[in-house]
Amino acid sequence: MDLIPAPRVADFHEGGLRFEFGPEPVLAAGPGCEGAARRLRRELGDATGWSLPAAGPGAEPAAAAEIRLRIDPEAGEGQGAAPESYGITVDAAGVELTGASEAGLFWGVQTLRQLLGPDVYRKAPLPGRTWSVPYVRIADAPRFGWRGLMLDVARHFMPKDGVLRYIDLLAAHKLNVLHLHLTDDQGWRVEIKRYPRLTEVGAWRARSRWGHRASPLWNETPHGGYYTQDDIREIVAYAAERHVRVVPEIDVPGHSQAAIAAYPELGNADVVDTSALEVWDDWGVNENVLAPTEAVLRFYEGVFEELLELFPAEVSPFVHVGGDECPKAQWKASAAAQERIRELGVDGEDGLQSWFIRHFDTWLAERGRRLIGWDEILEGGLAPGAAVSSWRGYRGGIAAAEAGHDVVMCPEQHVYLDYRQAGGAEEPMPIAYVRTLEDVYRFEPVPPKLSPEAAAHVLGAQANVWTEVMEDQGRVDYQVFPRLAAFAEVVWSWQPAPEERDFARFETRMAAHYARLDALGVGYRPPGGPLPWQRRPGVLGRPKEGTPPNV
Numbered sequence: 001m002d003l004i005p006a007p008r009v010a011d012f013h014e015g016g017l018r019f020e021f022g023p024e025p026v027l028a029a030g031p032g033c034e035g036a037a038r039r040l041r042r043e044l045g046d047a048t049g050w051s052l053p054a055a056g057p058g059a060e061p062a063a064a065a066e067i068r069l070r071i072d073p074e075a076g077e078g079q080g081a082a083p084e085s086y087g088i089t090v091d092a093a094g095v096e097l098t099g100a101s102e103a104g105l106f107w108g109v110q111t112l113r114q115l116l117g118p119d120v121y122r123k124a125p126l127p128g129r130t131w132s133v134p135y136v137r138i139a140d141a142p143r144f145g146w147r148g149l150m151l152d153v154a155r156h157f158m159p160k161d162g163v164l165r166y167i168d169l170l171a172a173h174k175l176n177v178l179h180l181h182l183t184d185d186q187g188w189r190v191e192i193k194r195y196p197r198l199t200e201v202g203a204w205r206a207r208s209r210w211g212h213r214a215s216p217l218w219n220e221t222p223h224g225g226y227y228t229q230d231d232i233r234e235i236v237a238y239a240a241e242r243h244v245r246v247v248p249e250i251d252v253p254g255h256s257q258a259a260i261a262a263y264p265e266l267g268n269a270d271v272v273d274t275s276a277l278e279v280w281d282d283w284g285v286n287e288n289v290l291a292p293t294e295a296v297l298r299f300y301e302g303v304f305e306e307l308l309e310l311f312p313a314e315v316s317p318f319v320h321v322g323g324d325e326c327p328k329a330q331w332k333a334s335a336a337a338q339e340r341i342r343e344l345g346v347d348g349e350d351g352l353q354s355w356f357i358r359h360f361d362t363w364l365a366e367r368g369r370r371l372i373g374w375d376e377i378l379e380g381g382l383a384p385g386a387a388v389s390s391w392r393g394y395r396g397g398i399a400a401a402e403a404g405h406d407v408v409m410c411p412e413q414h415v416y417l418d419y420r421q422a423g424g425a426e427e428p429m430p431i432a433y434v435r436t437l438e439d440v441y442r443f444e445p446v447p448p449k450l451s452p453e454a455a456a457h458v459l460g461a462q463a464n465v466w467t468e469v470m471e472d473q474g475r476v477d478y479q480v481f482p483r484l485a486a487f488a489e490v491v492w493s494w495q496p497a498p499e500e501r502d503f504a505r506f507e508t509r510m511a512a513h514y515a516r517l518d519a520l521g522v523g524y525r526p527p528g529g530p531l532p533w534q535r536r537p538g539v540l541g542r543p544k545e546g547t548p549p550n551v
Helices: 034-048 059-064 102-116 160-172 229-241 257-262 294-310 329-333 335-344 348-365 375-380 395-402 437-441 473-480 483-492 503-520
Strands: 009-012 018-020 027-029 067-071 086-091 094-099 132-134 136-140 146-152 177-181 245-252 318-322 370-374 387-390 406-409 458-465
Touching: 027 034, 034 067, 034 102, 067 102, 086 102, 094 102, 102 132, 102 136, 102 160, 146 160, 146 483, 160 177, 160 229, 160 473, 160 503, 177 458, 229 245, 229 294, 245 294, 245 348, 294 318, 294 348, 318 348, 329 335, 329 348, 335 348, 348 370, 348 375, 370 375, 375 387, 375 395, 387 395, 395 406, 437 483, 437 503, 458 473, 458 483, 473 483, 483 503
Parallel strands: 027 067, 067 094, 146 177, 146 458, 177 245, 245 318, 318 370, 370 387, 387 406, 406 458
Antiparallel strands: 009 136, 018 132, 086 094, 086 136
């Protein structure tokens, strides 16, 4: 059977027997399975027309139900990350689905959907469609606890419904972390009530570069948008119901021009006329960074106070603070910044950035949260509970893990999905190196040089989607899929070494998975190349040739 991600154990009946569902199957949900039953009715009901009535009280009606749900701490044979393990048995008695927890049960439901066939992903029943599943015994558990996707909604805003759609797509692939990049030079995307200008001003830009920053073309249509606080609450609750954690990112002290445009006092006003700054309309690394003052710290503490209320600790224990690509030219030229360096006794401008990050490391820890940031935050030392997103390669993640810090591996050379998927002129706005479906499938989150003790600090991995050249949902879909399916298998399934992985077999399974993506309405890149409307002829990207460095 063409399951993606591949389960740990899947024993199908050699004779190809199948269990045929009647027109109105009965559902028996054991104690603790109420949420899974509700989700199952929703996820199967639209496509099948089933209401899945509950079995009557007592053991006999439950045993006779065609679908039976049960919590069992030993489900999935206790393999790997036990709380998310599950098991499925299909035989003449129907389908029994067990989970070590509600999360495990939910991932089992996702496998059951795949067993039912691609039409189960449709929004309405097809006439005359009947439903069956193969006899099988499945025992499964994920390799990693952090299986994520980062969506950059700052460069190009993704409306709320698009975010909810991507949560469903993550859940369908057994991914459990959505990292939302909410702020950058080009836009501020979350309502902060005590600072209304962050969205009144910071959420909107007058125009956007069309293509890579080397492109001479501009899209003169104003661009923007933001999530209200109730939108965020809805996103977080929607994700939590699907066992997906949402990690918010507020980028400091760089990537902050949108905030400075809204509140000029946040910038280095003794160096640049911050009152003249607007939300940036271009791409790249911006020189306008936050001023290293107590007033700026108090301002962002206010931001984070509201953010922590929107992202409760039980579903969002991590808060991402960015910390990457912070140019130091303004601090070098600023008398106020230089005086600050002397007051603090830190090591120059790099020490100033470390001071900034460490302040929020401590501030968040005091409130029961864990700071996570891009691997530049390592350069000044971190508190014990802080974690690192290793993006510039493996090197930062290795250093962090060996120092006892938890790590999420997301090296740009392997899992940046804005990178182009093939060579040739037809790829839309081609960015950086070619990273094919096979390249992503052979990504290994744990470098072999790590000791077992250090490797235990690798929480997992995530794929990152930077949206400078993704102006709408169709472009995001094209860059993300089908590669996200390969990534999902990397972080869920127990894989051999990269060179030993059976990519040919994965490609065969993808043939069935493309039909699922079609039913879900995903605008993926076809295996044969972009369709005519997926191309962007004449719009410059920034392709790089050769193999990316493995650093």
